[in-house]
Amino acid sequence: MTIPKVELKQVSKAFHGNGTTVQALADVSLRVMEGEFVTVIGPSGSGKSTLFNLIVGLLDPDSGDICLDGDVCANRAGRVGYMPQRDLLLPWRSALDNAIIPLELAGMSRDEAREKARAMLPMFGLEAFADSYPAALSGGMRQRAALLRTILTERDILLLDEPFGALDALTRRDLQDWLLKVWGRFGQTVIFITHDVEEALYLGDRVIVLSARPGRVVKSLTVELDRPRRRGMIAGGAFGRQMAELLEALGVTV
Amino acid sequence: MSDSTEHRTRPPRWLREAFPPALLIVLAILTWHAAAVESGLASFILPTPAQVIAAGWETRAILGQAILTTMIETALGLGIALAFGILIAAAMDLSPFLRRALYPILVASQTVQILAIAPLLIIWFGFGLLPKVIIVVLICFFPLAVSTADGLASSDPDLIALLRSMGASRGQVWRMVRLPSALPAFFSGLRVAVTYSVVGATIGEWVGGSQGLGLYMLRSKNALATDQVFFAMLITSVLSIGLFVLVYLIERLALPWYYSAQRKEQWEETGIF
Numbered sequence: 001m002t003i004p005k006v007e008l009k010q011v012s013k014a015f016h017g018n019g020t021t022v023q024a025l026a027d028v029s030l031r032v033m034e035g036e037f038v039t040v041i042g043p044s045g046s047g048k049s050t051l052f053n054l055i056v057g058l059l060d061p062d063s064g065d066i067c068l069d070g071d072v073c074a075n076r077a078g079r080v081g082y083m084p085q086r087d088l089l090l091p092w093r094s095a096l097d098n099a100i101i102p103l104e105l106a107g108m109s110r111d112e113a114r115e116k117a118r119a120m121l122p123m124f125g126l127e128a129f130a131d132s133y134p135a136a137l138s139g140g141m142r143q144r145a146a147l148l149r150t151i152l153t154e155r156d157i158l159l160l161d162e163p164f165g166a167l168d169a170l171t172r173r174d175l176q177d178w179l180l181k182v183w184g185r186f187g188q189t190v191i192f193i194t195h196d197v198e199e200a201l202y203l204g205d206r207v208i209v210l211s212a213r214p215g216r217v218v219k220s221l222t223v224e225l226d227r228p229r230r231r232g233m234i235a236g237g238a239f240g241r242q243m244a245e246l247l248e249a250l251g252v253t254v
Numbered sequence: 255m256s257d258s259t260e261h262r263t264r265p266p267r268w269l270r271e272a273f274p275p276a277l278l279i280v281l282a283i284l285t286w287h288a289a290a291v292e293s294g295l296a297s298f299i300l301p302t303p304a305q306v307i308a309a310g311w312e313t314r315a316i317l318g319q320a321i322l323t324t325m326i327e328t329a330l331g332l333g334i335a336l337a338f339g340i341l342i343a344a345a346m347d348l349s350p351f352l353r354r355a356l357y358p359i360l361v362a363s364q365t366v367q368i369l370a371i372a373p374l375l376i377i378w379f380g381f382g383l384l385p386k387v388i389i390v391v392l393i394c395f396f397p398l399a400v401s402t403a404d405g406l407a408s409s410d411p412d413l414i415a416l417l418r419s420m421g422a423s424r425g426q427v428w429r430m431v432r433l434p435s436a437l438p439a440f441f442s443g444l445r446v447a448v449t450y451s452v453v454g455a456t457i458g459e460w461v462g463g464s465q466g467l468g469l470y471m472l473r474s475k476n477a478l479a480t481d482q483v484f485f486a487m488l489i490t491s492v493l494s495i496g497l498f499v500l501v502y503l504i505e506r507l508a509l510p511w512y513y514s515a516q517r518k519e520q521w522e523e524t525g526i527f
Binding site for chain 2: 053056057058077078080082084086088090091092093101102104105106133135136153
């Protein structure tokens with residue numbers, strides 16, 4: 001049996017503060033295989049972002065284990081490429097210099113890192129904006145720069161936390177197709193958080209549904225759509241049926 | 255309201271910025287001149303602007319030496335205040351204990367009357383350079399320390415978490431996130447500090463100096479050479495403004511991202527401000 005790329009075993013996490021305890025995640029078990037694109041949906045407050053902070057290694061679980069590649073369990077920091085909800089570009093660095101941060105952290109010289117990143121700009125639609133500061137970029141461009149930065153961490157596991165959540169519907173759709181293209185090229189293992197059921201279904205090989213707080217896995221659905229995905233699939237019967245299944249798992253009356 | 259023809263004939267930006275204050279200054283000088291002439295007051299009470307300039311020109315040899323002395327004190331004081339302010343800000347940022355310990359003392363230090371402490375400093379450290387430099391440091395390090403500490407505290411915790419997730423060390427986080435994000439606040443503090451610095455040095459000289467603009471002012475006052483007092487005040491202002499502009503220019507060069515992020519300039523073209 002192959003070793004899962006990311007495995008969570010009965011992970012629980014609570015936060016204490018202001019005299020109250022908030023149970024964010026309860027008994028979450030999850031396996032993501034190599035090259036798999038898994039989307040995670042859940043109502044707000046279901047601990048989705050906590051899940052990521054745990055996998056990244058910014059937080060440690062109260063109980064349970066988190067393992068990457070089967071054997072990296074304790075020191076996970078720096079092992080996954082993490083893209084948070086906000087683009088978090090450094091305002092004092094140009095788009096290109098933001099993208100090369102992980103390369104610089106890995107000890108590469110600035111010039112070498114720039115050269116490497118510059119070669120990837122066309123794919124990210126940023127070749128004309130390499131030297132622009134983030135403030136001069138549109139929301140979609142900022143997200144693409146942030147994703148380039150995430151890709152340049154050169155990790156084979158990517159955690160994307162609602163990367164398109166703040167974008168308008170049109171830009172969002174463009175970026176979804178574009179993300180699938182990039183992923184098709186690099187083939188990393190991806191865990192993608194969203195609160196949009198359609199997005200979860202359109203992008204993922206598998207959709208994990210979390211419950212409201214405390215977050216538990218209430219459903220794991222294998223998506224019945226072929227790759228490569230096409231927009232027309234959204235109108236198909238399988239898509240509608242699975243969408244209804246997901247909504248039901250989220251507690252929406254269908 | 256700004257159609258394209260009007261837009262094209264608009265004067266350049268620097269002129270639009272410089273014109274209002276220049277106009278006001280010219281008006282003020284004219285009013286001053288008129289008041290001095292019409293009132294018939296003796297020139298040791300209210301000299302005309304022309305008399306002030308002439309008095310300065312006549313004493314240019316002494317003045318040159320005085321300006322040099324004051325500038326050296328100011329520069330030394332500012333330099334020490336910079337080092338001191340940044341050090342204290344960094345210490346407060348690294349240790350919450352030190353922050354709690356130092357902050358009230360910092361504030362208290364600013365409530366001490368400089369005019370009261372200046373003579374004491376002269377008694378302790380003599381009539382030379384040192385007490386003046388100390389006064390400049392006392393005045394300048396506070397805005398520097400407070401603004402730098404606030405700037406360091408303002409860095410986005412999510413940014414830090416992101417870099418940590420990429421495996422960045424504490425030092426790398428400092429260099430890439432903490433320091434750059436503290437710079438705008440630091441420069442604001444520096445602008446305040448340099449504006450007060452020259453005045454600080456002249457206060458020290460006034461209270462007990464053997465050289466400098468403050469002493470020149472004191473002697474001129476005692477000799478009822480009011481025109482010279484005015485001229486020295488003018489020089490003090492010009493020096494302060496010069497330092498302010500210098501810091502502003504350095505800031506523009508050092509923080510291009512900060513100014514390009516301010517969209518106000520684009521909006522100004524639309525005339526909604």
